[in-house]
Amino acid sequence: MASQPPKAELEDPLSNLRLSIKHASPPVLANSPDPSSSADVVDKLSQATHISFTIAAPGIEHSQTFEITTPTRFKVNDQNVNLRDVYFAWLNKDSSLADYIAAVTDLNEELPSGAGGSVQNLSFAQKIELIGWLSGEVESSDSIDPLGGAAGAAAAADSAAIAGGKGVPFQQNGGTVSTAGGKMVDARLLQIYDGERKMGDHNTVLRGAKPTDFSNLRQTAKLFFKSGNTPNTANPTNLPSRPLPPPSKPSRRHEQPIILLSPSPSSLVSMANSKQFLDEGVYIPPGATDASSTNMVQLNRIIPSIDPARPLRFILVDSTQNFKPTYWPRVVAIFTTGQTWQFKSYKYTNPAELFSHYPGVYVGWQGEEPPENVGQLGRGVLSVKVDKWTGNTSGRWRDREVVEMIWGRIEEGMRRRGWTRDGPGLSGSGSGR
Incomplete structure (x- = not known):
């Protein structure tokens, strides 16, 4: 028989959501702090100002209502995520990355002014960590502050x-x-x-409690070596009989993934603005950046399915002039404008075959249809759109969503090809679809 949870847990919004999930008692969205009638209940999260939990289970009788924007113990970049964002992430626990980003966009558009700001878009790793704790699969998380912070610190100090x-x-x-x-x-x-x-x-273990005189070993060493550090072959009986250790296997070099950009002047993503767009999530047209021309760009990005703790370094180039055959298995994405002349020097010159091995990306303007030749490249090419440039970077919050969709496609392709921190799997250039 279940027992009544501690008072601190019953008063905590994040714990209330976890309890409601555990006991299959979905919360009620309301537009009133005291939802006593059906008129106070709403169906859409964008219309809710409060969320009410009612848990009735053996040994547990509990009811609590919180404001929808109440901060929770779940933190992202040292900022407490509010209850609405956490509940929204749970509702979309089974959604793909692209569907989740689209749902965030739709909800932000539905929110009325003054409803508490926009919904925070959690990364793939943050969402997985939160869902694991809410569902009870894990009991603790580095991103969730403990309820009894002071008591836990004292207990840890005593244990130490x-x-x-x-x-x-x-x-x-x-x-x-x-x-x-x-x-x-x-x-x-x-x-x-x-x-x-x-x-x-390590000093006391190696040196001991008192100094040791090793001078007697010098006489022993003379039996094995002449002057000049050459083995003494005059007396083979004095040579060491210990077998030589087997040669160590050479360590595999870390093969950095490569992203090919389109060399076309009409491409919205070039060497000049690729780092700011793909790394910082802000789009600035190539001609409006201060970046100097370069032949290669490097950026770091965490790919959760490969290594959620350490970022991988990606190399961005727009030419295959200096490409070696061993470089092609490292290609993880190809940006294109749909112009087939771009592929003449590639490993696969036929677009259908090319994008069956590597994920393709087309970036166009919001409100404009992609060129017809982009649609003819097949489903291996992801088509995304950025807001048109207005002369400044203010209000370009959609850029980050587009970038996350691109990285989601790249990660999916890397995962299918068996990428690790050392490089691609044995399958080489597997399917990019």
């Missing part, structure tokens, strides 16, 4: 002190002791900790 052999202040009471934080610990356990041997650092 005990493990270090210092012990903690206590009052003995029979077979148990009370720590400074009031926690009961077995007294015999503390005695064992206090009697443990203290470990030294």
Whole structure:
């Protein structure tokens, strides 16, 4: 039989959402802090100002209402994410990256002015981490602050002190002791900790407690080596009989993924603006940037399905003039304007075959249809649109959504080809679809 959760958990909005999911009691969206009638209940998240939780389970009777914009313990970039954004992420837990980004855009357009700002677009890794905690698959997360922060810190300090052999202040009471934080610990356990041997650092372990004279080894060394450090072959019996270790295998070089940009002057993404667009999520036309011309651009990006902790370094080029055959398995995306002359020097000159091996990307203007030749390239080419340039970067929040869609396609292709931190899998240039 379930027991009533602690008071702190019942008063926390994030814990209320987790409890409602656990006990299959979906929350109710409302436009009133006290939704007592059906007129107070709304269907759309964009119309809600409050969210009400009612949990009825064996041993649990609880009801609580929160403002939809209440900050939660879930943090992104040290900023608390509000309850609406967290609940929205849960509703879209099964959506693909592209569908989730589209849903964020639709909800932002539906939100009335003064409703609390726009919905935060969580990255793939952040969304997975949040969904795992809400569903109960994991019990803790680095992005979620604990409920009992002070108590947890005190307990951690006591544990560290005990493990270090210092012990903690206590009052003995029979077979148990009370720590400074009031926690009961077995007294015999503390005695064992206090009697443990203290470990030294690498200096004390290697050097010992007193200096050691190794001069006698010099005489032994003369039996093996002549002057000039040449092995002594005059007396083979004095040569070491220890077999030579097997040669170590050469470590594989990290093969950095390559993104091919279109060399066409009509391309909206070129070497001049590619880093700012794909790295910072802000689009500025090539002619409006201050970037000097270069033959190669490098940027770092975390690909969660390959390594969620460390970013990969991508190389961006717009020419295959200096390409070696070994470079093609490293290509993870090809930007195009649909002009087939771009592919004459590529490994596959036929567009249908080319984009069956590598993901293609076409970037066009919002409100304009892509050229007919782009549609003829097939489904291997992702077509995205950016807002038209107005002369400044203000209000270009849609650019980030477009960039995330592009990276989502690139990550999908890398995952299918078995990419690791060292490079592509054995399948080489697998399907880009």
